[in-house]
Amino acid sequence: MAASGLAPHFRAVEILSEKDREAYARVLRKHGIAPGEFLMVGNSLKSDILPVLGLGGAAAHIPYYLTSAHESVASAAPAGHARFAQLAGLGELPAALARFDSV
Numbered sequence: 001m002a003a004s005g006l007a008p009h010f011r012a013v014e015i016l017s018e019k020d021r022e023a024y025a026r027v028l029r030k031h032g033i034a035p036g037e038f039l040m041v042g043n044s045l046k047s048d049i050l051p052v053l054g055l056g057g058a059a060a061h062i063p064y065y066l067t068s069a070h071e072s073v074a075s076a077a078p079a080g081h082a083r084f085a086q087l088a089g090l091g092e093l094p095a096a097l098a099r100f101d102s103v
Contacts (some may be wrong), residue, residue, distance in 0.1 A: 020086035021054050028055070039100065041093065043067070049084070058083040058100045061091060 001007040014027050028038060035056035042048025043064040052059045061084070078084050085096035 019044075019051065024051050024055055024057075028057075037038040039097070041090075050078070053078060053081060053084060056083075060085045060087050060096050062087045062089060 001010070001013055012031060014069075016023050016027070024038075024040075025035075028035060035052075037054065039058035039060065040048050040052040040057060041060045043062055044067070045061060049059040049061050053100065063086075079086070085092075085099065085102060087096060089091060
């Protein structure tokens, strides 16, 4: 984070060994963040997107062409979910944020 120059833009950074609903809930409680105020941007439906949506957060999925078998899920992306966006890249994130703010 320090070498990237991004550190001043973050209040905290959490690295989770297990990314599931309970782990995200624990981190949100620790930092006093309501699930409805949280947005996850990630490339894994299984560990980035579905647990956060299950908590009531928002999620933006940016697929990566390589996905490990561990990260595969039987269900498809939650299309139509009011707090979910499927993006082709980070350049689409500002528009998704504006849409989430209106929900």
